[in-house]
Each structure stands twice: as C-alpha cells, then as structure tokens.
Amino acid sequence: MTAPQQPSPTDRSDADDIEQHACPKCDAQPGSPCRSRGGAVASAYHTRRFTTVPRLKKALRVPTPAGRNPGKPWRPGHTVPAAVDPDLPSADIRIGYARCSHLSQELDSQLDALSKHGIPRDKIFSEKISTRVRVRPQFEAALRTAREIKAHAPHCRVIFTVYEMKRLGRDAAELTALADHLTAHGLVLEMLAGPLPGIYDPTGAAPLLFAFFAAMAETERENIRESTLEGLDTAARKGKHGGRPPVITDDMLHTVLRRRANGESVEQIQPDLIIPTGKRKGRSPSVASVYRALAEHAKHEAYPEAVEQAHVDFAALQTGELPGPRTQPQTVR
Template identity: 35%
Template structure:
C-alpha cells in the first residue's frame, strides 16, 4: 500500500487558522506531519514550490489528500490537468470536504477520475482545433505558423544590393543581418538575384 501525502495551501488573506484547519483535517485522515506539503500564495499565478515538491514526491500507489478541491488547482484548467496526470501515474486522490468530496478508492471516486480525464482530453482537442484553425487562417493571409522569418523585407533588399558587389564578404554580411549563411542564400543568390522565398516576403 502506498503513502498518504497531503497538500495544503492558504492565501495571505486567509490567515493561518485556515492552514491549521486544513492540516488538522489531513492529520485526522491519516496523513503524517512529515508528509504534508504546504504553500502560502496570494494569487492564482503564484509559484507554488510546495505543490511542485508534493507532485514530485508522489509515486504509483500513493494517494494525494487535500482539504478541498480548490486548494489544488490555480484554476479549472490546471486542476483538471493535474488530476488527470495523477490518474495516469497511478496515484490516488482524496478530497476531504467541500461540495465535491472525492475518494478514488471508491466507485464514485473512480468515476470522478474518469470525468477529469474526459475534461482534460476535451481541453487538448480544443487547443489542437484552435491551433489548426489558426494556422489555416494565417496561411490564408499569406503567413505560416512558427517563428517570424529572420529576413525582413528591409534585410532582403540590403542583402540583394550587397550580394551584387564583388567586394562583399559573406560572413560579414551575415553578421550584419543577424542570419546564417544558409538563411541568406535561401533568400538571395550569390549574384544578388532574389529567390522564391524572398519574392514571397516582398509581395
């Protein structure tokens, strides 16, 4: 049988009594003091080293115990993904109080795990669909996804003029433009002629 590992979190506005209440509830449920991780956070975007350490400490067969569901997640998306990750790792989950007490050792708790997994999959599909739609929209406007092109129209014109001169030193030109030799030749030939990529950027 795995370990019971607890996590408690309190915001600066909650006061220490809330933290004590959470700890007491975890102790009553069987979590030992050395196995309780805690954070003092003032907002949903705060870095939470206690939670990070807690999640790293969990092993397959262990059970994560929290006082209420809202103690675990920064927001709904973070909560759903965290619980889904616990399920995939073989870690149990127990919520002691609140509107949604959960215990994955029960049939109802296992059902809740399945719901969280479905929500996480739904979120991933939404992100995937948005990404595909965004790329399609960008292509329709003549752009492609990914990093911005290293060669701007101004750089292309400068490279075109410089490459047409015999005295131009390619390494120095690349340094001035902030691009690699390979990138330079993808846009402009050694004689200063524009290549297809350059013509697309200048349209």
C-alpha cells in the same frame, strides 16, 4: 529442561515491516510474503521490497520467516498493522504539484494557492510542460517523494495536492489510472478548485464522478486542439504564418546582394545590418544568418530555371527528341 526456541523477534519484526508494502517484483500485496515464479512462497523477500524499510536498505538478503511457510503454495495473507512510533506526530503531509502547458503561461496563481493551503515551497513541484508529454520529470519527482514519505511515515496521511484536475492531465484513462495508483500506494489525492474540490474518496460514487469529469477534461482538450488547428489553417490560407519574424528581411537581403555585387564580403556587410523587430531588435544578425539567407535566396532563384528546364525536357520527350548528350545513338545489330 531447555525451553523451546522462539522465533527471532528481529526476523518477525523485519517481516512485519516489509509486508507493510506491496512487492513491485512479484505483485504481492501488503500483508502477504513474496512469491516465486513457480507460485510458492519465496524463501527470501525480493530486494526491491525490503529496501523500502529504511533500516533494511543495506541488507543483502532478508529470509522469509518459517511462519510464512516458505516453499509451500503461496496464498494471500492479511495486512499487518503498522507500528506507530509515539515520538512521531500523526499529521497530514502534503506534496504539491503545479503545471502549465506553455512557457508563456505563469505558475504564480497555482503556487500561491498551494502555499496558502499550508504546503511549504520545498514540497511543491512545478513545471511548464504539455499533458501530451508522457514523461513529466517534476510530476514523477513529486510522486516519488510522496511514496518515499509514506514508506518512512506510514502512520501519516500523505496528500498529493493539485490546484485542479486538469493540472494532472486531460486524458480520462490516464487520470483514472493515476487515482488508482495513488490509492494503491496509500496516498490521498486533493484538488483545491475545479468540479471536484477537496479530498478524493475512492469509495462510494467518487470514482464514477472522477471518471466523468476526467472524460470532460479530455473532451475539452480535444476541442481546444481542433479550434487551434482550424485557426492556424484559416490564417495560413490568408497568407499569415506563425513563428518568429525572419532575422534577415527582404530589405536587408537586397542590401547584402547589392554590396556583394560591388565586391564586399559578408563579414564586411554584417555589422551594418540592423534587426528591425523581435527580441534582438537593434542588434546585428550573425554571419551565419546572413549566409543562410543567401543560400535560401540562391535556392529560390534556381528553382524557376529548373522548372523551365523540366518543361523543355518533357516537350522534347514527347516528340521523341532529347537535347544534347541525352540522345544516344542506336547500334544496329
């Protein structure tokens, strides 16, 4: 008598490994097979899901085992325990992220704190970018690296470490969504300083405290923004405007105008001009800068004449008489 055919161990192992991960296409959670648009168990796992398993990355199609009832109504399953490789050490793996808003600020203190916490430099991502910028390349790279490590080493605890909460952002909704995203992917959030130092625990009262301090961080950002705008407005009313000092000063422009009136060209005058302040102090401005300054000067010189002509035209319009060619003879019919 022929023994009944058993399910292929390879297929069973593939399914177990694939279902360790949620499906980004159909939102099937870990432990459940993929589902079709009609609400049934899909006949094959979605590509974006099974490629998270390293040995299946080059596979074109991975069929759903018969034990998952493909084609039948889909129901959530139970999480399959991850297989632990005894040759791999079970340890914490940390990914660090450091950020500051302005180019003039330094990241050294954050980088040093992350390094002292045991994170190697090649596992620390840093950038100088504002939290108001939604797409932060290094931040996205750090998250992607953490997810990849977790996919390849599910037995390890992957910890996403930052110096303090506001390095992640200052928007309460964004911070809360980020914490939920990390938890959904099996990642752990850790903060070295600030109001909530240590490992973030998504159970108990931790989410409530996290949401509270996230809201405080958002309020702090709005206060900083309002104070900055008020300071800029006050300085503008006093005639003080921010930005770099002009390359072509009034004295330099006067020199250019005087020498051009004597018949010299801009190319002849430019080497004799010296920038008095700024990063290019002691050097000559470019020819393009001189021409731009002359164009701006010509525009300001022409503006009062245009205003005066507009007043003349308006007065003539009030009296019913327009000067020159604007007066059109009336044709009697």
